[in-house]
Amino acid sequence: MRNNLYYGSKNAIATLNSLDSFILVTQNPPFDNIFQKKLTQHPIQIIYPTNVDIHYLKEMSQKVSRNKDVDYVVGFGGGVAIDTAKFFSWKWKKPLIQIPSIISTDAFLTHEIGIRVDNKVQYIGKAVPEQIIIDFDVIKSAPKVLNYAGTCDVLSICTALGDWKIAYEEFGDKIDKKIYSKARNCAQNLLNDAPVIREMQEEGIRKLVGYLQEEMQICTEWGNARPEEGGEHHLAYCIEELSPKRYLHGALVALNILTVLRLQGDYAEFSYTELKDFFDFIGHSYKFEQIGITEELYRRALHEIHFYVQKETLEKGIWFKKDLFSNISISDVINWILGF
DSSP states (O other), X not given: OOOOEEEEXXXXXXXXXXXXXXXXXXXXXXXXXXXXXXXXXXXXXXXXOOOOBHHHHHHHHHHHGGGOOSSEEEEEESHHHHHHHHHHHXXXXXXXXXXXXXXXXXXXXXXXXXXXXXXXXEEEOOOOOSEEEEEHHHHHHSOHHHHHGGGHHHHTHHXXXXXXXXXXXXXXXXXXXXXXXXXXXXXXXXHHTHHHHHHTSHHHHHHHHHHHHHHHHHHHHHTSSTTTOSHHHHHHHHHHHHOOOOOOHHHHHHHHHHHHHHHHGGGOSSOHHHHHHHHHHHTOOOSHHHHTOOHHHHHHHHHHHHHHHHHTTOOOSGGGOTTTTSSSOHHHHHHHHHTO
C-alpha cells in the first residue's frame, strides 16, 4: 500500500500554508472553527458542498471550473468534502491532498469516488491522493461519536464473514480461507483495542486508521469488498433508498451489524452481544433514537431487503435466504432492537 499518510499535530495548517495555489473543498464545521484565521496562504476558492449527488457535482464542477488551473485540490472535512474533492481532482486531472476532519468512514483512504445517483450509492473514477494528512488536533476536536463511527467500516467484517459462509455453503460462492482469517483477525484486534479507541487520542486515532488501512488491503487482495461488506451495508443501502434522509453511516451500520448477527444464527462468526458490549463500552450510537431512524422505516426495510438485494445484484448472504423470518419474525427483531 502506498505510504502517503502523514501523522502529526498542526500539520494540516502547515501543509496548506506550504501550497502556492489550491482549491479547498470543505465544510462548516470544521473549517471556520479551525482553519480560517490560521491560514497565511489562502485558497483560490473555497467550496462548501452539501451532497454528492452526481448532477449536483457536475453542475458545481462547471461553475468553479474557471479556477481549476491550480496546483492542488484539497479536501478538508467529512465524507461529503472528501468525495467531492476526489471528484474535482479526477475531472480536472489535478493532484489531490486529503485532510479528514473525522475518521467516520474509510472514504479518505479509498481511491474510488462515492457519489449518489437517484439516491443510490455508486462508485466512479479514481483519485489517488498525493498526501493524506492525519492531524491529531483536528481529529480530536470532533465529537468522539463521529470518530467511533469509523469502527464500523472495519467491524462490518463481523457480519460480512457470516454472509460469506452463507454464500459459500448455501449458494456455491467461492471462499478464500486465508483472506477470511485475515479479515477475522483484523476485526478481533479492533475489538480488543476498545480502551484506546474509546479515548480517541493519538494512539486510538493511529489504531483506527491502521485497521481501516488493513481492511482495505484485505479487500484489495480478494478483489472486491466481499470480506468487509455484507448484509449490514446492504440493509443500509436499502434504508437509504427508502428514505431521502441522511444518517451517520457508522451508526446505521452498527445497528445493522447487531441485527444481521442476530439473524445469522450458527453462521455468525461473532456474537451480537460481543459487538453490543463494544459499542456500549466506547459510547457509539446504534439505537433508533440515536440514529434518527423510525421503527416503521426499519420494519419496511426488513420487509423489502430480500427483493432489494436481488434487484441490485448484491453479494449473496443472509438476505437471500427465503425462509429467513420463519423462526424469528420481523416484529420480533423490531421488539428486540427496542429493548436495547
